[in-house]
Amino acid sequence: MTTDIQTDLDARAKELDRAHVFHSWSAQAGLDLPVIAGGSGTTVWDHAGNRMLDFSSQLVNVNIGHQHPAVIAAIQEQAARLATIGPATANLQRGEAAARIVARAPEGMNRVFFTNGGADAIENAIRMARVHAAAKGEVGREKVLSTYRSYHGNTGAAIVATGDWRRMPNEYARGHVHFFGPYLYRSEFWATTPEEESARALHHLERVIQAEGPATIAALLLESVPGTAGVLLPPPGYLSGVRALADRYGIVLILDEVMAGFGRTGRWFAFDGYDVTPDLIAFAKGVNSGYVPVGGVIISDEIAATFDERVFPGGLTYSGHPLAAASIVAALDAMEAEGIVDNARRMGAEAIGPGLVALAEKHEVIGEVRGEGVFWALELVSDRETREPLPAAAMGALKKDLMSRGLLPFTADNRIHVVPPCVVTADEVAEALEIYDAALATVRL
Incomplete structure (x- = not known):
């Protein structure tokens, strides 16, 4: 039975929201949430x-x-034990979380850099790709290629890597180039079959790489399955073809699994179904279902080795936060067991x-x-x-x-x-x- 007190709480929530909360991607005056x-x-x-x-x-x-009771209990137990600790420490829960994540990643990817969410995972993946190129003496490899139909987050480079309208008021980051990915229903390539769409989209991408200059490109950044842009399943051969182009031209391949990862496609990683192994994987969202803000980058051994003797120029106060780490461990264990x-x-x-x-x-x-x-x-x-x-x-x-x-x-x-x-x-x-x-x-x- 609904009581006046409960109804009043809903009214109070709306009142406070309208008075004080500023919402993302919205004109504020007409909101009725x-x-x-x-x-x-x-x-x-x-x-x-x-x-x-x-x-x-x-x-x-x-x-x-x-x-989920197991994840809630893990957060509560960790909060009672140690609510926060800086990233320049070794913490058991952080290590356990990283170990569980890399256990589901491709062979040869054994390190995780934790972030606060998906957008700064993309930021740091881009940073790693650029610094990795510079460390190999490939000065000038700074461009990042991504698709028009994409969303990668709302921070400096991530929003400019995004292809949709949200990029346009926010184009402050440098070195970003966009291309068209496959989307057979509204094909940019006059394709009539998935195979045609794949082949023609790959041809288009290679021409963009050539026209931009391969020696200027640090990374190809793709959502394994573009999510906000429309759940655009890649056609046969597309992702493996992108991998081949990245290898041909010496470009780092970053796959954005922020939305598609950790069960969303019925696989641990969406790319597992598409015959491709990236160099860097950005993740967030499903890794702990958002119970505590967290994201990260899974790093190939080759790129991780770049920073064995070279300082990684990035960091976050809450990188590998123990509450987030505990929630990851519990979430992934529960997803496996159940x-x-x-x-x-x-x-x-x-x-x-x-x-x-x-x-x-x-x-x-x-x-x-x-x-x-x-x-x-x-x-x-x-x-x-x-x-x-x-x-x-x-x-x-x-x-x-x-x-x-x-x-x-x-x-x-x-x-x-x-x-x-x-x-x-x-x-x-x-x-x-x-x-x-x-x-x-x-x-x-």
Whole structure:
């Protein structure tokens, strides 16, 4: 039963938010945000007890679900033992966290630099690539190539490496060049098959490398599976082809696994499904489901050796924070013991994927379904023939409708991203599909 006190708490939360909290990527005046007071597994609720299925995983990061008891207990135990310590120390939890991460990385990647999140993981990966090139005597290798359809974070170099509109007001970092990655549904290359899209996108990338000058390029930076840009699964041969180009021209390959890593695709790392090994891996989000802010870079042995006798010119006060480290250990151990990554793979193959395809057969507004694991997107269009994106006003109304029906969605541009926690059950997927179905039925083309 909802009490006046609970309703008052929701009202107070909104009042304080409007008065004092400045929100990211938003015009502040018109915000009317949902109040979230608690959560468990795939469900969140406000103070009054109104519940929603969280099919956003917040910012696609709560892979293990809300309030997993093992992770909460680990944070509490570590806080009682040692709440914080500087990075210039050896700490058991930090070491255990690093060991668990590299155990799932490719062979020959044995070191981890911890950061506070995904954006500064990208910053430090770029720094490592540039310094590594300079250490080899390759003076002038400073450029970073990344795709237009990408998001890498909101710090100096990370936001300029980002390809979407958020880059444009923030272009202060130097040495960034963009190119088009594969996206068959809206191909830049007049491709009609995944194989054509892959080959032509690789040709385009090689021409950009040649035109920019290979000797000026330090790194190729890619999301293994671009997430915010639309869950764009790489076509056959693309990532391995990028690896071959990086090797041919002596360029460091950085794969951004911040959103796609640690179970999201039904694998520990998304790139595990695409026959590619990077030189540097940026991670965050799913490594501990965001219970404590943390990210990092997994470093190849070759690049790590650059800094054996050379000072690494970077650092953070909270690098390898013990609360974050404890949460990583507990999260990865629980994901292993409980088969959570395999559950994500199974739910994608058996429940989410088939369910979304069935919705596409029913609703003309769905132009394409794509994804794997618990990482899916519905691309919504006004016309299937022209593929005209569904307008922003219609997307806003659809998002509001989904929330009113008890589902917290992730929307971006003309897409609904279906991205529940990796612990989602078949029954919860079925419930969500009913909500999507009902809401999509209200869209008028």
